Every structure is written in structure tokens, then in C-alpha cells.
Amino acid sequence: MNKQFEPDEEYLRRQRTRNIVLALILAGFAILFFAITLVRIKEGG
Amino acid sequence: MNSTAPAIALPADWRDFLALTKPRVMSLVIFTGLCGMLAAPGHIHPVLGFTAILCIAIGAGGAAALNQWWESDLDAGMRRTADRPLPAGRMDRETARDFGVGLSAASVLVMGLAIGLLAGLILAISIVYYAVVYTIWLKPRTPQNIVIGGGAGAFPPMIGWIAVTGDITLMPVLLFAIIFIWTPPHFWALALFVQSDYAKVGIPMLPVVAGEKATRRQILLYSLALLPIAAAPWLVGGTGIVYGMAALALSGLFLGFALPVAFRTRTGEDDPMRPEKRLFGYSVLYLFALFAALVADRAIWGQEFVR
Numbered sequence: 497m498n499k500q501f502e503p504d505e506e507y508l509r510r511q512r513t514r515n516i517v518l519a520l521i522l523a524g525f526a527i528l529f530f531a532i533t534l535v536r537i538k539e540g541g
Numbered sequence: 542m543n544s545t546a547p548a549i550a551l552p553a554d555w556r557d558f559l560a561l562t563k564p565r566v567m568s569l570v571i572f573t574g575l576c577g578m579l580a581a582p583g584h585i586h587p588v589l590g591f592t593a594i595l596c597i598a599i600g601a602g603g604a605a606a607l608n609q610w611w612e613s614d615l616d617a618g619m620r621r622t623a624d625r626p627l628p629a630g631r632m633d634r635e636t637a638r639d640f641g642v643g644l645s646a647a648s649v650l651v652m653g654l655a656i657g658l659l660a661g662l663i664l665a666i667s668i669v670y671y672a673v674v675y676t677i678w679l680k681p682r683t684p685q686n687i688v689i690g691g692g693a694g695a696f697p698p699m700i701g702w703i704a705v706t707g708d709i710t711l712m713p714v715l716l717f718a719i720i721f722i723w724t725p726p727h728f729w730a731l732a733l734f735v736q737s738d739y740a741k742v743g744i745p746m747l748p749v750v751a752g753e754k755a756t757r758r759q760i761l762l763y764s765l766a767l768l769p770i771a772a773a774p775w776l777v778g779g780t781g782i783v784y785g786m787a788a789l790a791l792s793g794l795f796l797g798f799a800l801p802v803a804f805r806t807r808t809g810e811d812d813p814m815r816p817e818k819r820l821f822g823y824s825v826l827y828l829f830a831l832f833a834a835l836v837a838d839r840a841i842w843g844q845e846f847v848r
Contacts, residue, residue, distance in 0.1 A: 536655075
């Protein structure tokens, strides 16, 4: 029988940090796309 | 029956992903890209300007990640690069490859959609040039790798310029030429004092293949060529005298640092290689100062010089 993989504290910490960094980057891009759209609409481009 | 837990590697730390993008190289790329944008005639909305610089930076990061993915075995054999995330075993190669491809594709896509097709196309060419033409094709094959590969680092000011104007004129081509000619003496100065490392992993850097004497002569030739090339934007009337004088003074000083490198021979294995290290250090400062002078000139003269 295989023993279940149990992530340790360091594994969970890294995974958590990575998810937060990824979420922040995606949120930043969403804001940027919104701003680009607004600028392009304003400039008529 | 198997009672041992499966070996699952730790997820790579975010700092390793950052290291994969070569942040120090990226800072020079961002700076020259920004200068190209600020020196270009015309106006770009700050949001679009920020987007263009972000895309240049992400594209450079993606290309750097692909470079480290391809060269992880070589990096392991060199002191200077042995602690990078891949050779140090902190990240697996597939993760680095996917990260590099993802960054590269995203940067080109956003640049093409938000800024313009030409800027997106030139960014794509610069990434392929660095990751494929330089890293995979030229670097392991020819001692002229740095000369042709230098083109990859020469694209950012051109892309910054194109982001504003939307077309390629003489000035962005000259900005490209400056970095293209600057790259060989910059890298060969470094290659002279890390020569043993490149030789160990079989990279045919000029000092390894043609010897130190030939390398020193080439450094001098490129430093001589840099002077008229750096002054060319002023000579063709694309900038004012502020840039022209700065270019002549900075390039003259570059030549001043290159001369002692050109006319000396290594005193022995324990030679501290100070002139080579000084030239390498000054070459970085040179590029920052030259492009800063370009922007200062544009700030002083406005749109008076437009090419």
C-alpha cells in the first residue's frame, strides 16, 4: 500500500506564496487591460 | 508492499522564478527601452508607455528563462552560474521552459494587441533571436557568437521608439547599432577574466578559441568603431549637441579604458586583471550614461531634431 503524500510546512508555505504572487500578477494584468481599453476608447484607436 | 512516501519535489520558490528572468540584465533592457521611448518624437499615453516597457521587460525575462533552460548543464559547470535555480536543483527544467515560453508569448501578444503589430513583431524577433539564434545556434558553435548575439540586446530601444512612432526610421536603427557594437567589447572584457570557466564547459568564446591577444585587438577595434557609431545620431542631425558632446566624451573614455586592455598581456595565473574589470564596469556605466544623455537632449531640444 502506498503511503499518502503529506506536504510539510515548507511545501505549504511555498505553494501559498506562489499562489499569492500569481494572483497579484493576474490582478495587475486585469487592471492594466482595463486601463488600456479605456485609453484606446478615449483615443478612438 | 511499499510504505515509503513518493518523492515529490518542493515547488520552486518565487525568488527562483525571478532569478530565472535575470533581473540585472532586465534593468538595462528596461532602461534602454525606456530611453528609446522617451527620445522618440511624438507622444504615447503613459498607460500605453508603461505597457510597452512591461512587455519589453517580460519578453526579456522570458528569453532569459529559455536561455537558462537550454544551458542548465553548462551553467552547472561554471562558478559564476552554478547557483542559478536549475543547476542548483531548486527547479526542474520543464518548469523553467514553460515559464519562459509563457512569458515570451504573453509579452508578444500584449505588445501586439495594446501597442501595435510592428512593436509586437520586433519583440517576437528579439526573443527568438536571443533564445534560438544566439543561445541554441551560435553560442556553442562560433567564437563570433557575441558579435551576432549582441543584436538581441540591441532591440529594446528600437522597440521603445517604435511603440511611440509606429515605424522604423534611421534613429532607432542607429540606437540598435550602438548596442550592437558596444556588446562585443563589453562581453569580451568579462570573458577575459572568467576565461577558465568558459573553457571548462567548451563554450567557444573568443579568448578560448583565438587567444587573448586576438581578443584584446578585437576589443580595441570595436571600441574604435563605437566612437563614430555613438556620435552618429548627432552627426545625422537626429539629436542636439548635448547628446553629441556626451557621446564623444563617453566613447573617448571607453577607448581610454580599452587601450590598456588592448596593449597588455596577462602576467600570470594570479593576474588580478584590473584593466579588464575596469573596462567591463565602465561599459555598463557607459550605456546608462549615453542613453540618459539621449533623453536629456530630447528634453532640452524638444521635437527640434526628428529623424
